[in-house]
Amino acid sequence: METFVFFYFASIIVLTAGFVVALKNPIYSALALLVMFFHVAGLFVTLHAEFLAIIQILVYAGAILVLYLFVVMLLNLKREEHFHGQFIVGLFLGCVLFAEAVLLVLKGETTLGENLADSAAPIELTRGNTESIGELLYSTYLFPFEVASLILLVAMVGAVILTKKGILEVKG
Amino acid sequence: METGIRLGLTLAQIGAVMVAVLLTVAVLTLLERKVLGWMQDRMGPMEVGPYGILQPVADGLKLFFKEDIIPAGANKFMFSMAPILSLVPALIGFAVIPFGPDWTVDVGGVDFKPFVITDINIGVLYILAFASIGAYGIILGGWSSNSKYSLLGGLRSAAQLISYELNVGLSIVGVLLLSSSLSLVTITNAQAGGFWNWYFFAWGSFPQAIAFMVFMISSIAETNRTPFDLPEAESELVAGFFTEYSGMRFAFFFLAEYGNMILVSCVATVLFFGGWHAPLEILQGPEWMHGITGIIWFAGKVAFFLFLFFWIRATLPRLRYDQLMRFGWKVLLPIALGNIVVTAIVEYMFPT
Structure with missing residues (x-):
C-alpha cells in the first residue's frame, strides 16, 4: 500500500514538473506547479511529516505561487517561444x-x-512533529537557523531599497 | 471491516457538517438582507412566504435554472475550474473544527469522535493553508473571464488576500503560545472552566483581546466583505472577479464567500472564545448534556460573529485601495507582531 501511494505521488510529481516546463501558457505552468506542490505535500504526509506538508502548501502554494500568478497576469504574458x-x-x-x-x-x-x-x-x-522541529531548530541547528534569518532580513532590506528609489540619494 | 466502519462514520460526519454549513448559508442570505434592512429602517424581503422566510428557496431555484453563460474569448477550462477552486477550500476547513466536547465513542471497535471530523495536531496551520488556497479561485476566475473588470478585481483580491493572510496568521500566534498546541481540540480544552479562561480574556496571562481585533479585521478583509470588499467594488469594477459569471457558477462563488464567513466565525469562536464551553460552568449543564449544550453554545457564538459581519457591513463605508494596503501593512502587522512579543515575554515570566 505504502509503495503504491509513493509511486502515485512520485509519478504525478514528475509528470507535472514536466508540464511546468513544457506547457506554452505560463498560467497553465503555474497551475501544474500547484498540483505538484500538493503531491510533494502528500509525500511528506506518507513520511509522517505533517508539519512540513502543511508548511509546503502554506508557503509555496499559498503565498509564493499566488505571487507568480499575480505577476504573470499583470504582465499579461502570452505564448512565447518556450x-x-x-x-x-x-x-x-x-x-x-x-x-x-x-x-x-x-x-x-x-x-x-x-x-x-x-x-x-x-x-x-516521542512528541509531536512541530515540537521536535522547533526543539532542533533552537538547539542543534541554532547557528544555521540564525544565519538563514539574517539572510532573509538582508533580502527584505534590499527589497525595500530597490522599490523606494529615492532612499539612498536623500540620505547620502 | 474496521476501515469500512471508519470510512462510513467519517463520511456520515462530513455529510452532516456539509448539510449544516450549506443550510446556514441559505439562512444567512436571508438574514443578511433582513438585518441590513432593519438597520436601514426597511423591512427586507417580504414577498416570498410569511415575512419572506422562503426567500432562500426562491433564490436557490433562480440560480439553479438561470442560463449558464460563458463569455466569448474566455478560457473555458479555467472559467469552469475557478468556482470549484474557490468553493472547495472554503468547505474543507471545517474538517478540523471541534463543534462539541472532546468525547471518544467506541463504535464496533473503532474510536470515534462525534463532534470533530478529524483532530490533527496541526489543525490551525491546516485552516490557514487552505484559506490561502482560496485565492486561486478568485484570481483565476478574474483572469479567465476575458474582461478587464474581472481581471482588475482578481488582481486586487490576490494582493489583498496575501497581505491580510499574514495578519491572520500572526494574530493567532499569541493563542498558540498560550496553549502550546496547534490542535484546535487541545486549544478548546485549554479554555474550559469559565469565560475568564477564554483566550480573549486569558486570566493570569496576557489577554488576546488585541490579537482578536486584528484577527477579526483581517478576516473580514480575507473574506472580501465590506469595508474591505474592493475586489467586488460595484461602483468601480461592476462586480469584480465574478462579473461574467451566472447561474450555478456564480452560486459557487457566493457559497464560497458565505462558507468562508462561517469558517472564520468558527475559528474565532474556537481560538478566542472557548469553542463549545459556556461562559460559566453552571450554564453548561451536567456532564452527559455537554454534547447538546456544547453545540448550542458553539452555534450561539458563531451566530454572534456572523451578525458582527452584517453589522459592520451596514455601518462602515468602503476603504480606498491604498488605504487598505497601508492599514494592513503599517497598522495591523506591527500590532500583531507586538502582540506576539508581549505575549511571549509574559508567558515566559509568568508561566501558567
Whole structure:
C-alpha cells in the first residue's frame, strides 16, 4: 500500500514538473506547479511529516505561487517561444544526469535499495512533529537557523531599497 | 471491516457538517438582507412566504435554472475550474473544527469522535493553508473571464488576500503560545472552566483581546466583505472577479464567500472564545448534556460573529485601495507582531 501511494505521488510529481516546463501558457505552468506542490505535500504526509506538508502548501502554494500568478497576469504574458537557446545545453546536461542515475542504479543496486528502505522508515517521535522541529531548530541547528534569518532580513532590506528609489540619494 | 466502519462514520460526519454549513448559508442570505434592512429602517424581503422566510428557496431555484453563460474569448477550462477552486477550500476547513466536547465513542471497535471530523495536531496551520488556497479561485476566475473588470478585481483580491493572510496568521500566534498546541481540540480544552479562561480574556496571562481585533479585521478583509470588499467594488469594477459569471457558477462563488464567513466565525469562536464551553460552568449543564449544550453554545457564538459581519457591513463605508494596503501593512502587522512579543515575554515570566 505504502509503495503504491509513493509511486502515485512520485509519478504525478514528475509528470507535472514536466508540464511546468513544457506547457506554452505560463498560467497553465503555474497551475501544474500547484498540483505538484500538493503531491510533494502528500509525500511528506506518507513520511509522517505533517508539519512540513502543511508548511509546503502554506508557503509555496499559498503565498509564493499566488505571487507568480499575480505577476504573470499583470504582465499579461502570452505564448512565447518556450524553448530558447539553452535547450541544447539543457538536453545535454539532462542526458548526462540521466546516464549517471542509470549507472548508479545498475552498479550499486543493493546498497541503494537498502539506504532507501532505511530512510523511508519513519522515525518514531516521542512528541509531536512541530515540537521536535522547533526543539532542533533552537538547539542543534541554532547557528544555521540564525544565519538563514539574517539572510532573509538582508533580502527584505534590499527589497525595500530597490522599490523606494529615492532612499539612498536623500540620505547620502 | 474496521476501515469500512471508519470510512462510513467519517463520511456520515462530513455529510452532516456539509448539510449544516450549506443550510446556514441559505439562512444567512436571508438574514443578511433582513438585518441590513432593519438597520436601514426597511423591512427586507417580504414577498416570498410569511415575512419572506422562503426567500432562500426562491433564490436557490433562480440560480439553479438561470442560463449558464460563458463569455466569448474566455478560457473555458479555467472559467469552469475557478468556482470549484474557490468553493472547495472554503468547505474543507471545517474538517478540523471541534463543534462539541472532546468525547471518544467506541463504535464496533473503532474510536470515534462525534463532534470533530478529524483532530490533527496541526489543525490551525491546516485552516490557514487552505484559506490561502482560496485565492486561486478568485484570481483565476478574474483572469479567465476575458474582461478587464474581472481581471482588475482578481488582481486586487490576490494582493489583498496575501497581505491580510499574514495578519491572520500572526494574530493567532499569541493563542498558540498560550496553549502550546496547534490542535484546535487541545486549544478548546485549554479554555474550559469559565469565560475568564477564554483566550480573549486569558486570566493570569496576557489577554488576546488585541490579537482578536486584528484577527477579526483581517478576516473580514480575507473574506472580501465590506469595508474591505474592493475586489467586488460595484461602483468601480461592476462586480469584480465574478462579473461574467451566472447561474450555478456564480452560486459557487457566493457559497464560497458565505462558507468562508462561517469558517472564520468558527475559528474565532474556537481560538478566542472557548469553542463549545459556556461562559460559566453552571450554564453548561451536567456532564452527559455537554454534547447538546456544547453545540448550542458553539452555534450561539458563531451566530454572534456572523451578525458582527452584517453589522459592520451596514455601518462602515468602503476603504480606498491604498488605504487598505497601508492599514494592513503599517497598522495591523506591527500590532500583531507586538502582540506576539508581549505575549511571549509574559508567558515566559509568568508561566501558567
